[in-house]
Amino acid sequence: MSIEILKASSVTKRFGAMVAVNRVDFTLYEHDVAGIIGSNGAGKTTFFNLLTGLFAPEEGSILHKGVDVTRMTPQQRVARGITRTFQLTSTFDTLSVTDNLVLAYYRAFHKASMWNLFFTKMKRFHDEPKIISILETFDLLPVRDRMVKNLSLGEKRRLEIAMAVLAEPEVLLLDEPLAGLAESEIKGVLAVLRRHIGKQTILIVEHKISHVQDFVQRLMVMHEGRVIAEGGYEECLNHPEVRKSYWQIDDSATENSSNG
Ligand SMILES: Nc1ncnc2c1ncn2[C@@H]1O[C@H](COP(=O)(O)OP(=O)(O)O)[C@@H](O)[C@H]1O
Ligand SMILES: [Mg+2]
Structure with missing residues (x-):
């Protein structure tokens, strides 16, 4: 039986009168490769932030391996080992690729005092x-x-x-990792992510459904805060509600999409 890593039950998040996430149910199992798809403003990032603890939902609950973490801060969730790095990590632009990786690795596994060593002994x-x-x-x-x-x-x-992967998170949560990239670069990023399938629990948010076609095992489609379809790629693509909003989702097909 698969372990339920994260389980959101009927979570709702409002911003004033606007319901950004509307009674969403979602379960992420160990070694799942799941995707959340939806047009801009569908509520994907807000739902993401409910999972990481940046926001607390007004209604509903979030469980981590059966323990209620709904009101826990991001730091408390990190301490529970949900993940050390929830989102893409920012880089140090004037350091080399290797130095950035060394910093990410030691930031995750060593105490703050290590920081003093980094810059002199990084090599x-x-x-x-x-x-x-x-x-x-x-x-x-x-x-x-x-x-x-x-x-x-x-x-x-x-x-x-x-x-992010170096920190060995329990869940690798990626909010639009393909945004702003050219098609050739997207292929490269998906190719490296594919190497983690089966070893890592991955949740990827993307607004262009075709990008995740050969990548995810399971999709959740959001529209105006609600889940309108869930299941495999074909199943979601052919779902009547998805077809209704599909062109909205795939409007970006002609552009080099990026959004917030
Ligand atoms: N911090 C915020 N304050 C107010 N409204 C927000 C905030 N974050 C998101 N929203 C609104 O919630 C809705 C969902 O946004 P978001 O979750 O970012 O969608 P997506 O990631 O699918 O594009 C949008 O209408 C957006 O304007
Ligand atoms: Mg977003």
């Missing part, structure tokens, strides 16, 4: 097996010594995800 960690292996997995070996500010957007996004 000694460059050949850590974990660092080398993540550089390989994320196709970053060729740019390992490059300053982050000189990376392409696709390389930088791979680095951000690599930094």
